[in-house]
Amino acid sequence: MKRWFRRTRTGLMAATSTVLVGGLALAPAQPAAADPAGVQRVLDWEQPADRTLPTAAPPQFTKQWATAYGATNTTGATRDGSYAVRFELRKSDPVVSGSKRAEISQRDEQPANAERWYGFSTQLASTWAHDTSAEIVSQWHQCDVGCPGGSPPLALLTDEGRWKIDFRGQFIDLGPYTAGAWVDWVFHVTWRTDSAGLLQVWKDGERVVHRTGATHGGGPRSPYFKFGIYKWDWNTGAPSSVTQRVLHHDALRLGDERAAYGDVSPQRGCTRTAAVTATSATTHEPVNPPAHAVDGDLTTRWSGQGFGAALTLDTGAVRRLCGASVAWHRGDLRWNDYALHASADGVSYTKVWEGRSSGTTTAPETVLFTTGSLDVRHLRISFWANPENDWASITEARPLVL
Ligand SMILES: [Ca+2]
Ligand SMILES: [Ca+2]
Numbered sequence: 175m176k177r178w179f180r181r182t183r184t185g186l187m188a189a190t191s192t193v194l195v196g197g198l199a200l201a202p203a204q205p206a207a208a209d210p211a212g213v214q215r216v217l218d219w220e221q222p223a224d225r226t227l228p229t230a231a232p233p234q235f236t237k238q239w240a241t242a243y244g245a246t247n248t249t250g251a252t253r254d255g256s257y258a259v260r261f262e263l264r265k266s267d268p269v270v271s272g273s274k275r276a277e278i279s280q281r282d283e284q285p286a287n288a289e290r291w292y293g294f295s296t297q298l299a300s301t302w303a304h305d306t307s308a309e310i311v312s313q314w315h316q317c318d319v320g321c322p323g324g325s326p327p328l329a330l331l332t333d334e335g336r337w338k339i340d341f342r343g344q345f346i347d348l349g350p351y352t353a354g355a356w357v358d359w360v361f362h363v364t365w366r367t368d369s370a371g372l373l374q375v376w377k378d379g380e381r382v383v384h385r386t387g388a389t390h391g392g393g394p395r396s397p398y399f400k401f402g403i404y405k406w407d408w409n410t411g412a413p414s415s416v417t418q419r420v421l422h423h424d425a426l427r428l429g430d431e432r433a434a435y436g437d438v439s440p441q442r443g444c445t446r447t448a449a450v451t452a453t454s455a456t457t458h459e460p461v462n463p464p465a466h467a468v469d470g471d472l473t474t475r476w477s478g479q480g481f482g483a484a485l486t487l488d489t490g491a492v493r494r495l496c497g498a499s500v501a502w503h504r505g506d507l508r509w510n511d512y513a514l515h516a517s518a519d520g521v522s523y524t525k526v527w528e529g530r531s532s533g534t535t536t537a538p539e540t541v542l543f544t545t546g547s548l549d550v551r552h553l554r555i556s557f558w559a560n561p562e563n564d565w566a567s568i569t570e571a572r573p574l575v576l
Contacts, residue, residue, distance in 0.1 A: 212291075212432030218425050219247055219257035227259065236279045238402070240268040244276035245402065253295035253356050253424035253440055263403040265417040273409045277402030280428075282318045284365070284396035289372075291429030292361040292399055293438030298332065299420035300354035307407040307414035308333035310340075311421060314363070314390075314397040321393030328363065328373070328389070328397065339383060341373060342390070348375075348382050358425075358440040360494075365389050365396035379441065379448070379575035381492045381549050399428065435494055436547050439576050444496035444542050447572040451490035457483050467568045472536065475503045475569040483566040484556040487573055492518055496547040497574040500555060501538040502531050503567035509533030510566070511558040514541070516550040523554060538570055547576045 209216055215234055217224060224232040225247045231237040239245050244267070248260040263276045270276075284290070296311055313329040316322060329340040337348035337357075351357075357378060364372040367388050375383035390397055403419050425440035453464035455478050462477035464485055476485050489495070495516060502510050513528035526543040553573045557566030 209427075210433065210437045212429045212434070213427055213437050214430055215428045216426070217428075218254055219252075219259060220255040225257065231278050234281065236281060238270050238279055238400070239263075239276035240270045241276075245278060248422065251297055251299075251422045253297070253358075253422075254442065255424075258297075258422045258424035260420065260422050261402045262418065262420045263405060263408075264419075265408045265414070267408075269409060273404065273406045275402065275404040277400045277404055279315070279400040280398040282315075282395060282398050284317070284398050286394060286396060287364075287366055288396040289364045289431035290362075290396070290399075291427075291433040291435070291438045292363075293359070293429070293440055294401065294426040295356050295358045295424050295440040296401075297356045297422040297424075298351055298353045299422065301418070301420060302332075302351075302353040303416050304335050305414055305416045306334065307405065307412060307416075308338075309403055309405040309419060311403060312359075312399070312401045313404065315400055316390060316397050317393045317395035319394070321395070322391040326397065327391060328361075330359070337377070339375065341383075341385065342388075346383055348377055356422075356424075360435060360439050362435070363389055367392045376435070376439075376494055379439075379446070379494045381494065401426070434546075436496070436576055439494070441576050444547070444574050444576055445540070446575050447499060448489045448493055448495065448575040450487045450572060452488040453486065454488070455483070455485045462567070467571045470570070472501060472569045475567050477503070477565055477567040478557070479565050481558055481564055482556060484554050485566070485568055485571065486552055486554045487571060488520070488552050489573055489575075490551070492549050492551050493573075494547050494576045495543070495550050495553065495573045496576040497540060497542040498527070498553060498555070499538040499540050499570075499572045499574060500531065500568060501536060501570040503536075503569050504562070505531060505536045505539075505569075506534055508560045508562045510560045512566075513556045513558065514543070515554040515556065516543070516548055517552040517554070518550045520552045523552075524548070524550075536569070538572075540574065542574075 243262045252258040310331045313326045339346040360376040362374040371389035373385045427438035429438045450468045455464040457478040459477045466474040467476040510531045515523035517523040
């Protein structure tokens, strides 16, 4: 692992610049009326007023790139809608704020002890080749005046083919990256210097980090968010085997303490199925085992006899589950009354839905948790009644992840 602790302070120039578009200073944009309370800013690039690149950063952000290609709006790769931002950094680019970077930055105006939500999606371009030299693709920079210097307290980076988080100098490996694929990220941070601090991170709905305790080193303001490409080795002369980096970024939502996961998640609807790694049931007919409910085949099923027969789906990790997709055997001929319970540990379950299937289709039907989304791993489907007999028979079932 290469080290990158010797970084220059980066925010000072940007923090004092004025955002100008076409020579006019822009007032801070107000959140769209449809955004929930607590969402301070949406930057999904769909609003024409936000498409100021490459001349200037969008309203409420500052510019840290020096070329015409450093940050541009693209329609070629988007996570949502028609537009995203494309960052490109070349080894030959001029130095910006002390290093090689193409970044868009929040202003340094976050209050002390702030609780913040950050939702966004990143796509490393398909040309993103393995390099022994790391780069930061999102960072939370300490405040510019009166805060401890050095490395930022929190950063998301790619290194040696893997996603990693640098949290106050401690590295958290989040697994290999896949070039060309969008990854949804949600960060929830309570910026504190005492034990009341909190860092939570979700990657494609899976909760991959949960830490309590101090989250930054202090100062009069909480850290501010930056995103793009920051590759310090290209400035220091450390070995690097690539000369160009391109990534796309979209669906940024910044929330305050009033926000919740679903307010900032790039996944805007509860429609994405979660993979199931294991199944079990309270009872089953030998020819219709629980695994038949997740084999992708609507002609095979789990069947268990008795009111209260239950099928449990294990997603293999704690995820932000929001609903379920359930297809019933003979679902077009009979309704089924059932309940959903969810659990993080497989021991303690919470009821998240109960009701009746339509009785009009054998296709999967979607239900949404009446509790809202939850960080859980196990989903239990408990059968109560149908008008024909006392058999629970499910052909396919999946949890849905936000
Ligand atoms: Ca977009
Ligand atoms: Ca099946």
